Amino acid sequence: ARKFFVGGNFKMNPTTVESKRALLKALNEATLDPEVEVVIAPPSLYLIPVISELRKDVGVAAQNCHPKSAGAYTGEISAVQLHDAGIPYVILGHSERRALFHETSELVAEKTKSAVEVGLTVILCVGELLEERESGKTTEVVEAQLGEVVKLLDPSKWKQIVVAYEPVWAIGTGKVATPDQAQETHHAIRAYLAKEVSQEVAENTRIIYGGSVNASNCAQLSVQPDIDGFLVGGASLKPEFVQIVNTKL
Ligand code: 13P
Incomplete structure (x- = not known):
């Protein structure tokens, strides 16, 4: 069975060391379902303090990395550095990186390869724009995004991938996908992995x-057969993150 996975993507939040401490304190004091793999992704500035201040049963993720290991890449952090600093996870291909920082699926695939090769687990984000959904292209878009990773990755490395389906029109908009809409795409992603990688990878990969x-819509989504957890943005900065982690309790 696939272990339920809940990630909190803090994005470029919070804005003070003090509020970062308060967020960690709340999480450290919470009762979390031990059957759930919980990971938070703070801004890179806070990664090392978070590793030492956070309870050990919650994982820590970076929000990005560079595909090269080292060199003249001002402002960047490599997967090698993340791994060496004890950061076990990285979010890659987030729609904000794709849209605002012009990351192509090819680049996201290179980053993914570099991260899994050093031993990181990648939370690989895919998802369609509203106009792509409205023109019936959702499956085609997510398959193309995944396809670049399929091309570069050895099938054995899929153990280190968690696929996050994040429809762009649902991010930060309060417009959640319906359980049926999400299930349909998750099922399509699993079918694609079965066809392009292997049946085993399709069955074992968390999507x-x-x-x-949020705390009010997570339960309905969580009972869908192909939904294996959540990647939470805004609500991960609030006390309700704990309720989302505990949605199956
Ligand atoms: P929201 O939960 O704020 O919509 O963000 C989702 C997201 O982008 C997580 O990576």
């Missing part, structure tokens, strides 16, 4: 949903 997940 999590992101986009306006």
Whole structure:
């Protein structure tokens, strides 16, 4: 069975060391379902303090990395550095990186390869724009995004991938995908992995949903057969993150 996975993507939040401490304190004091793999992704500035201040049963993720290991890449952090610093996870291909920082699926695939090669687990984000959904292209878009990774990755490395389906129109909009809409795409992603990688990889890969997940909509989504968890943005900065982690309790 696939272990339920809940990630909290803090994005470029919070804005003070003090509020970062308060967020960690709340999480450290919470009762979390031990059957759930919980990971938070703070801004890179806070990664090392978070590793030492955070309870050990919650993982820590970076929000990006560079595909090269080292060199003249001002402002960047490599997967090698993350791994050496004890950061076990990295979010890659987030729609904000794709849209605002012009990351192509080819680049996201190179980053993914570099991260899994050093031993990181990648939360690989895919998802369609509203106009792509409206023109019936959702499956085609997510398959193309995944396809670049399929091309570069050895099938054995898929153990280190968690796929996050995040429809762009649902991110930060309060417009959550319906359980049926999410399930349909998650199922399509699993079918694609079965066809392009292997049946085993398709069965074992967690496919999590992101986009306006909150304490009131998570339960309905979580019972869908192909939804294996969540990637939470805004609500991960609030006490309700704990309720989302505990949605199956
Ligand atoms: P929201 O939960 O704020 O919609 O963000 C989702 C997201 O982008 C998680 O990576």
